[in-house]
Amino acid sequence: xKKLIKQxxxxxxxxxxxxxINKFISVFLVPLYTRILLPSDYGVLNLVNTTFYFVAxxxxxxxxxxxxxxxxxSDNTEERKKPIxxxxxxxLIISVFICLLFIGLSTPLSKLILGKNLPxxxxxxxxxxxxxxxPTIVWNWLRLRRKVWLTVTLSTxxxxxxxxxxxxxxxxxxxxxxxxxxxxLISNSIYSVAASLLMWRWLSPKFFSVEVLKGMLxxxxxxxxxxxxxxxxxxxxxxxxxxxxxxxxxxxFSIASSIASSVAMLVGAFQMAWGPFAFSIMNKPEAKSVYxxxxxxYSIVALTAALAVALFAKEILFLLTTPKYYxxxxxxxxxxxxxxxxxxxxxxxxxxxxxxxxxxxxFAIMIGSIVCIVLYFILIxxxxxxxxxxxxxxxxxxxxxxxxYRSQQLWHIPYKFMPTVILLCSAFALFIVNNSLPEYSISxxxxxxxxxxxxxxxxxxxxxxxxxKTGIDSYLQKKYFKLP
Numbered sequence: 458x459k460k461l462i463k464q465x466x467x468x469x470x471x472x473x474x475x476x477x478i479n480k481f482i483s484v485f486l487v488p489l490y491t492r493i494l495l496p497s498d499y500g501v502l503n504l505v506n507t508t509f510y511f512v513a514x515x516x517x518x519x520x521x522x523x524x525x526x527x528x529x530x531s532d533n534t535e536e537r538k539k540p541i542x543x544x545x546x547x548x549l550i551i552s553v554f555i556c557l558l559f560i561g562l563s564t565p566l567s568k569l570i571l572g573k574n575l576p577x578x579x580x581x582x583x584x585x586x587x588x589x590x591x592p593t594i595v596w597n598w599l600r601l602r603r604k605v606w607l608t609v610t611l612s613t614x615x616x617x618x619x620x621x622x623x624x625x626x627x628x629x630x631x632x633x634x635x636x637x638x639x640x641x642l643i644s645n646s647i648y649s650v651a652a653s654l655l656m657w658r659w660l661s662p663k664f665f666s667v668e669v670l671k672g673m674l675x676x677x678x679x680x681x682x683x684x685x686x687x688x689x690x691x692x693x694x695x696x697x698x699x700x701x702x703x704x705x706x707x708x709x710f711s712i713a714s715s716i717a718s719s720v721a722m723l724v725g726a727f728q729m730a731w732g733p734f735a736f737s738i739m740n741k742p743e744a745k746s747v748y749x750x751x752x753x754x755y756s757i758v759a760l761t762a763a764l765a766v767a768l769f770a771k772e773i774l775f776l777l778t779t780p781k782y783y784x785x786x787x788x789x790x791x792x793x794x795x796x797x798x799x800x801x802x803x804x805x806x807x808x809x810x811x812x813x814x815x816x817x818x819x820f821a822i823m824i825g826s827i828v829c830i831v832l833y834f835i836l837i838x839x840x841x842x843x844x845x846x847x848x849x850x851x852x853x854x855x856x857x858x859x860x861x862y863r864s865q866q867l868w869h870i871p872y873k874f875m876p877t878v879i880l881l882c883s884a885f886a887l888f889i890v891n892n893s894l895p896e897y898s899i900s901x902x903x904x905x906x907x908x909x910x911x912x913x914x915x916x917x918x919x920x921x922x923x924x925x926k927t928g929i930d931s932y933l934q935k936k937y938f939k940l941p
Contacts, residue, residue, distance in 0.1 A: 500707030519680035523673035542664035559583035588645035595652035686826035694845035713788035721796035791846035801857035808868030817863035825852035
């Protein structure tokens with residue numbers, strides 16, 4: 458079991474290294490954007506991106522999840538090409554159709570979505586949808602084949618290219634929002650060339666399989682409303698904030714999300730490694746013990762990162778942005794926990810995925826999104842962006858609770874839930890305490906936050922020891938007392 462956990466940790470670290478590099482690059486863009494764009498402009502950019510996150514749901518059609526599951530049904534390379542090629546051709550056809558549709562309706566849609574006649578801001582990302590097909594496919598393909606370092610190299614190279622193009626279009630050519638969108642389009646187009654050179658043998662039309670597509674669609678169909686519900690949880694707040702308040706408030710919510718996304722980077726590194734790893738060991742006798750241990754380890758690492766960002770959100774905004782963006786600090790703190798909480802659903806959902814049932818996570822996200830929407834109508838009119846953050850946090854909390862409950866019925870895993878509950882409650886409590894403390898000076902604020910973070914790490918150590926006391930004592934005895 459120890460060897461398998463080390464393998465998961467190693468792959469997560471490598472993906473995390475990529476995430477850190479990519480995040481460093483994206484963080485580099487925050488000072489650039491906040492000095493070029495007003496909060497209201499940032500709000501417009503957020504609305505454009507949110508719209509196309511929604512469109513991407515119908516482009517991908519959850520076939521990425523299906524391809525991942527069907528890929529491991531066979532060790533034969535020729536058979537493994539079928540789900541990849543089938544996914545590629547279906548997504549390409551859908552993306553071209555949606556691109557043409559948006560281009561034709563760009564003027565009325567820009568007035569509806571942005572409140573302004575800016576059709577070009579919808580046309581550029583429409584074309585980007587098509588250019589992103591191959592990058593999406595190759596990224597997942599490399600991950601499924603456990604080509605960790607090549608995945609990291611390509612994604613990091615793409616990120617660096619995107620940053621360079623952003624600097625060119627926004628600072629040198631002064632193209633504003635249009636330049637940011639063009640940078641993504643060009644970067645994806647170049648990435649597509651690299652992707653086609655890497656995997657052209659896997660994308661031949663001869664590997665397209667109607668039979669495989671039918672099975673993949675049956676698996677994916679329950680995930681489509683799930684993806685829509687997840688979009689509600691993750692992105693739809695911007696439209697509610699715009700309706701009840703302003704584009705400026707949307708911009709502040711967006712910058713808060715960017716700061717909080719540093720936690721999503723860490724969780725995303727784990728998620729990238731977790732899926733292929735979990736499926737690859739599911740038939741091993743020690744698999745369930747590994748899954749159980751991962752829950753506690755994940756809680757310690759992810760919640761520590763979330764609490765650190767939540768505690769120091771104000772200082773991060775001071776460092777990276779201008780005074781107009783400082784009011785976003787509380788929202789950053791709340792949103793820092795979202796990605797961590799959703800990560801639990803990935804761990805809890807392994808049981809239902811093993812038996813090829815996606816309905817538990819689908820149902821959980823649906824319920825979470827409904828609760829979230831109800832809270833949007835109640836909280837956003839009253840407290841704006843903070844209400845949106847609290848609404849999404851509440852919705853996210855519902856998801857792992859139900860996923861663990863239902864997946865355990867389908868494929869039981871001996872999880873230890875109490876350590877996770879204690880750590881989660883401790884992190885929330887310390888965040889609340891931090892926001893209740895008076896502020897006398899910057900140095901006082903930093904020291905008090907470091908103390909709170911140290912308290913949490915102490916709680917982690919105590920929880921781990923008392924819940925894994927036997928194993929820890931045995932290890933220490935063998936290591937230091939040389940017992941057989």
